[in-house]
Amino acid sequence: MSLQTAQVSPxxxxxxxxxxxxxxxxxxxxxxxxxxxLMIVLPLSAILVNGASGGPAAFWQxxxxxxxxxxxxxxxxxxxxxxxxxVFMGTLxxxxxxxxxxxxxxxxxxxxxxxxxIPTLVTGVMLVLLYGPQSTLGAWLEGGGVRVIFxxxxxxxxxxxxxxxxxxxxxxxxxxxxxxxxxxxxYTIGASxxxxxxxxxxxxxxxxxxxxxxLCFARALGEFGSIVVVxxxxxxxxxxxxxxVYGQLESYNQRGASSMSVLLLALSFTIILVVDWxxxxxxxxxxxx
Amino acid sequence: xxxxxxxxxxxxxxxxxxxxxxxxIGIALLYAAVLLAxxxxxxxxxxxxxxxxxxxxxxxxxxxxxxxxxxxxxxxxATALNTVLGVCIAWxxxxxxxxxxxxxxxxxxxxxxxxxxxxGLMIILLFGRGGWLxxxxxxxxxxxxxxxxxMLLATAFISLPFxxxxxxxxxAEVGIDQEEAAxxxxxxxxxxxxxxxxxxxxxxxxxxxSLTFARTIGExxxxxxxxxxxxxxxxxxxxxxxxxxxxxxxxxxxxxAALLACICFVVLVVMEFFRKRSHA
Numbered sequence: 001m002s003l004q005t006a007q008v009s010p011x012x013x014x015x016x017x018x019x020x021x022x023x024x025x026x027x028x029x030x031x032x033x034x035x036x037x038l039m040i041v042l043p044l045s046a047i048l049v050n051g052a053s054g055g056p057a058a059f060w061q062x063x064x065x066x067x068x069x070x071x072x073x074x075x076x077x078x079x080x081x082x083x084x085x086x087v088f089m090g091t092l093x094x095x096x097x098x099x100x101x102x103x104x105x106x107x108x109x110x111x112x113x114x115x116x117x118i119p120t121l122v123t124g125v126m127l128v129l130l131y132g133p134q135s136t137l138g139a140w141l142e143g144g145g146v147r148v149i150f151x152x153x154x155x156x157x158x159x160x161x162x163x164x165x166x167x168x169x170x171x172x173x174x175x176x177x178x179x180x181x182x183x184x185x186x187y188t189i190g191a192s193x194x195x196x197x198x199x200x201x202x203x204x205x206x207x208x209x210x211x212x213x214x215l216c217f218a219r220a221l222g223e224f225g226s227i228v229v230v231x232x233x234x235x236x237x238x239x240x241x242x243x244x245v246y247g248q249l250e251s252y253n254q255r256g257a258s259s260m261s262v263l264l265l266a267l268s269f270t271i272i273l274v275v276d277w278x279x280x281x282x283x284x285x286x287x288x289x
Numbered sequence: 290x291x292x293x294x295x296x297x298x299x300x301x302x303x304x305x306x307x308x309x310x311x312x313x314i315g316i317a318l319l320y321a322a323v324l325l326a327x328x329x330x331x332x333x334x335x336x337x338x339x340x341x342x343x344x345x346x347x348x349x350x351x352x353x354x355x356x357x358x359x360x361x362x363x364x365x366x367a368t369a370l371n372t373v374l375g376v377c378i379a380w381x382x383x384x385x386x387x388x389x390x391x392x393x394x395x396x397x398x399x400x401x402x403x404x405x406x407x408x409g410l411m412i413i414l415l416f417g418r419g420g421w422l423x424x425x426x427x428x429x430x431x432x433x434x435x436x437x438x439x440m441l442l443a444t445a446f447i448s449l450p451f452x453x454x455x456x457x458x459x460x461a462e463v464g465i466d467q468e469e470a471a472x473x474x475x476x477x478x479x480x481x482x483x484x485x486x487x488x489x490x491x492x493x494x495x496x497x498x499s500l501t502f503a504r505t506i507g508e509x510x511x512x513x514x515x516x517x518x519x520x521x522x523x524x525x526x527x528x529x530x531x532x533x534x535x536x537x538x539x540x541x542x543x544x545x546a547a548l549l550a551c552i553c554f555v556v557l558v559v560m561e562f563f564r565k566r567s568h569a
Contacts, residue, residue, distance in 0.1 A: 024478040025385065032381040035374045036396050039446055043411030044399070046421060050414050093317040100306050102314045110561065114325055116500075117557040118550055119507025121527045125534070125546045126328030129335045161324045193309070222404030224510035225527070229534065242404045242510065249410060249514055258414070261407040268402035276395070 044265070051262035054255055062259030070236040071244040072263070078152065078240070079220035082159040087213045090167025091205070097168070098175040115164050123161050124229030127154065150232030155240065158226035163216040170212030174205050207282040211275055218271040221264060329550070336547035339540060347544035352520050356529035356545075363437070363512075363525060364505040367444040371501050375452030376494060380486075382453070383460045400449050408446045409514025412439050435517030440525070443511035448504040455497035456490055459567065463489045496563035503556045506549070 051059060062068065096102075097109055115123065131138045131148040141148055148154045178201065186196040224242040231238040239247070241264055248257035306314060336344050347353060382394055400408070415422045416433040426433050433439040463486070471481040487494075509527040516523040518532060526549050533542040 028377055028381050029385060029387065031374060032378040033393060036378065036393060039442075039449060040396050040399050042421070043408075043415055043446070046414040047407065047411055089317075089320050092313060093320065096314050096317040100310055100314055102306060102311075104318060108318065108321055111321065111325055113560070114557065117503045117507075117553045117560065119509065119527055119553065121509045121530055122332070122507070122546045122550050122553075123328065125530060125542060126332045126550075129543065130328050130331040135331075161328070164321075164324055218402055222402070222407070224404060224406050225507075228509075228531075242406045245404070245406045245410065246510070246514060249406075249413065254410075254414070254417075257410055261404075261410055264404055264407065265402070268404075269399075272398055272402045276398075 047258050047261050047265070050255060051258035053258075058255070059259050059262075062256050063263050067235045067239065068241075068244060068256070068260055071239045071241045072260070074152070074155075074239070075221060075241040078155045078159055079217050081156050082163055082220045083213050083217045085156075085160060086163055086167050086216050087209060090164070090212060090216075091171055091209055094168045094171035094175055095201075098172060112165050112168050115162050120158075120162055120223065120225030121229060124158055124226035127158055127161070127226070127230050131157070149230055150234070151238060154230040154232075155227055155238065158230045159220045159223055162223055162226055163219050166216040166219065167209065167212035170208045170215070171205055174208040175201075178204055207278060211278050214271050214275050214278075218268045218275075221268055332543065332547050332550060335539075335543040343540060344544045344547070347541050348548045350541065352524065353526075353529060353541065353545055355521050356524045356526045357548075359437070359524065360506050360526040363441055363444050364502050366441050367448055367505045368498055368501045370441075370445050371449055372452050372494065372498055375449070375497065375501075376456055376490075379453045379456035379460055383457055384465070397450050397453050400447050403447075405443075405447050405508060405510030406514055409443050409511040411446070412443050412511075412515050434515060435519075436523060439515040440512045440523065443515045444505045444508055447508055447511050448501045451500040451504065452494065452497035455493050455500065455567065459490045459493035460486075492563055492566040496560065496567040499556055499560040499563055503553060503560065506556075507553060 051062075054062070063072065093108075093112075097105060097112075128149050129135060131141065131154065133139060133142060133147075133149065138149060146153065148157065182200050183196055186200055191199070222242055223240075224246070227240050228243050228246070231240060231243065233239050233243050233247070241260055245257045245260050245264075248254075248260070336347075348357075378397065382390065382397075413434055414420055416426055416439060417423065431438055433442070467485045467489075468481050471485050476484070507527065508525075509531065512525055513528060513531065516525070516528060518524055518528055520529070520532065524532070526545055530542045530545050530549070533539075533545070
């Protein structure tokens with residue numbers, strides 16, 4: 001999978017002076033730009049216009065009413081926790097996959113992409129089945145005072161699964177490309193493994209780690225399919241922002257849905273812009289090796 | 290897939306894991322097991338707990354079958370649309386040059402940043418009551434919202450970037466020398482594309498196609514908003530699972546979820562196959 005903004009040098013269009021080719025070129029151009037305008041620019045403008053249709057005061061009220069504000073807070077909170085855990089575990093998993101040989105490595109490497117292929121709703125159903133109050137594990141955890149499903153831990157768990165591949169797949173290629181001679185030198189002068197990792201490897205992979213974490217965070221902000229099943233969607237407690245948008249639509253409050261959407265879009269666009277900038281700056285590609 | 294430790298594939302210093310390394314490996318495997326393997330085993334168990342016969346009965350129920358059909362139809366439709374226009378967009382972005390190309394290039398990634406629910410909301414705003422394009426749709430006699438055309442649009446939106454982003458690097462790498470040669474020999478643009486360009490980018494296209502298809506059959510947020518959920522008519526498999534869960538018809542939900550997971554598993558295997566060839 002790739003989210004990379006492919007850095008391809010723009011080949012100068014060779015002028016061929018052939019009428020049919022010129023027509024073909026304009027036709028392709030029109031098809032490409034037309035499709036993107038129709039599918040992306042027009043719908044986005046519709047949301048912006050609808051969100052702003054009540055004026056700034058109404059927009060402010062839409063996103064600061066207690067239910068909306070709580071939903072937004074929960075979404076950002078769970079996304080931050082998810083990103084933090086997956087930054088650590090993702091880096092560790094990528095490191096282990098690249099550096100060590102162990103039974104099951106090929107299998108692990110193959111299943112990393114699984115959350116991209118399994119429908120997120122199915123992921124949610126799986127988690128309810130495994131950790132829900134009717135399951136053995138869920139009942140046991142609840143006996144210990146931990147309620148997972150229909151609660152915040154369930155939301156985080158679903159997000160962890162859904163965003164599992166991002167950090168791994170951004171860090172892995174960078175680790176593979178890493179020049180080992182500096183590490184060897186560090187070992188030679190007696191540095192411990194941890195010191196070597198901290199002073200040599202970590203600085204080299206940190207741009208990739210940051211990129212992966214931003215992608216993970218953006219994905220977590222927008223997640224719907226798994227959360228709608230797992231969270232229970234109780235307003236002000238387990239209702240996330242995307243589910244809030246769905247709820248507002250169900251209760252025919254289009255503007256309320258649009259206002260929240262505008263805010264979420266602004267957040268994710270900022271992230272995508274930062275990622276784009278970082279990829280250009282450090283030339284990181286988000287791609288499987 | 291083979292990943293080598295050293296740059297040249299030779300075993301590095303830490304290839305023979307020590308105690309700390311085994312601990313790290315254990316943590317990574319345990320994390321993958323908790324997040325991925327555990328839930329997978331549970332869904333298989335949940336679907337088959339009442340026997341294979343019941344599972345078969347559930348997935349062959351009328352509404353389950355019609356939902357799966359619609360899912361596959363929408364998947365194929367959206368994938369076809371995004372493949373043809375995706376290759377076209379990739380070609381324009383790599384080979385063509387015009388004012389505003391960077392902006393167009395940036396647009397392609399946007400669907401990844403948009404929550405699927407918001408994608409559905411967009412379709413409603415455009416084609417719902419009082420929408421900007423509603424008069425146009427009415428004039429054409431098309432029912433878009435709460436019908437399959439809207440669901441197709443929503444599905445196509447969320448899966449738009451895959452083919453473009455897979456084909457662009459391959460197209461850039463292939464270069465234009467062979468195409469130029471074909472033109473010199475008098476080939477038309479279409480002939481050059483079909484006989485020269487297409488064969489060299491085909492694995493990239495196929496990888497993009499498999500990613501697109503996997504994404505489309507699993508979609509829920511966007512179609513949930515647009516479909517109106519009429520069972521048997523505008524209900525996809527994911528919507529069917531969603532509804533049966535709501536109805537507390539768990540056996541039906543688990544069975545269909547397991548079936549969908551199996552289909553996605555097959556797509557994943559095909560995906561790996563294409564990726565290896567595309568990135569070779």
